[in-house]
Amino acid sequence: MAEYGQHPSSVLTLKSAHDFDTTIARVKTLLATAGAVVFADVDQREAAEAAGLTLRRTRLILFGNPKAGTPVMAANPHAAVELPLRLVVWEDDEGHARVDYRDVSQTLGPLYGITPEVLGPLQRVPALIQDAMH
Template structure:
């Protein structure tokens, strides 16, 4: 799982986006004497795209930067993210905004690189 997250970080940085945080949920749980399977979230973004979204609806700031969860499911590594259409669906954003497709394509490409 960690190797997958490492590849995601490399792909994000290689694409010119900014990694804001890598949150290790399992490590946090262990720190309070609890257990979780391996689970990390990468928080990252591209201000060129994210700013466009927030210009159309500032409430998108609650949803951005983007997040991708990589976790262990019974020995299988899973990569999970929310599709931009779903994530932004309750906001005042045009369904046909070009950046929605751009964000979706970026997530597909980055997670594809992480999957190997």
Template sequence: MLTAASAWSVRETIDRLEAAVAEAGLLVFARIDHAANAGTALRPTELLIFGHPRGGTPLMLDRQTSGLDLPMKALAWEDSSGRTWLTYNDAEWLAERHGLGPGSVAAVEAVSAGMAGLVRAVVARGADG
């Protein structure tokens, strides 16, 4: 897993990620508010599930089991000190976990670079914050 500190609240982080995902032409499949659905006290925790067939399909063509970890997911969560984090699975881990072959290298690299770019754009305060 890769984790980055976010300058935003959990909700704002996922809002920003959802907007960045849409702007990148990716599809949002689900947004899950774990804290709202926990039935008990849970610090803010939200999951966004997103992707695009052009990224995931080559991986599933190589090893269909990679569909277990696709589409991509990112979890924004608040720690006990009130700090927000954004965590997601490393595409290299996904390749190793499913035994993806040499034919998937370019797709794994594209997913990895895409995720890193999205996260960088989402977590930092820039001119808009």
């Protein structure tokens, strides 16, 4: 794989077994099945092109479930800057779809002091995303 730059260890990068559009559809379907709401789907390539720039296919998806996120924000209002959750689907130079997701167990817990009990529902997200990749 080509080098795409450094990223924090809390960012999980997964290679999809599916093309870009199928990966987007599978991610959205699995999130909905798990009770999450997709709040926004931002086509960052389209925004770049509108500004006269080029960018690989890149979509930012903001999602969450108020039943899981509200207890986090109630425990620490500063943690709201991390919510809703987000993931990015992007296409690498070989045409493979990849998904980046920041693991909340490495951010909300240590950075905001959110207890594992409160984080529990959010910690299922990486497994959902992995399921979408297969």
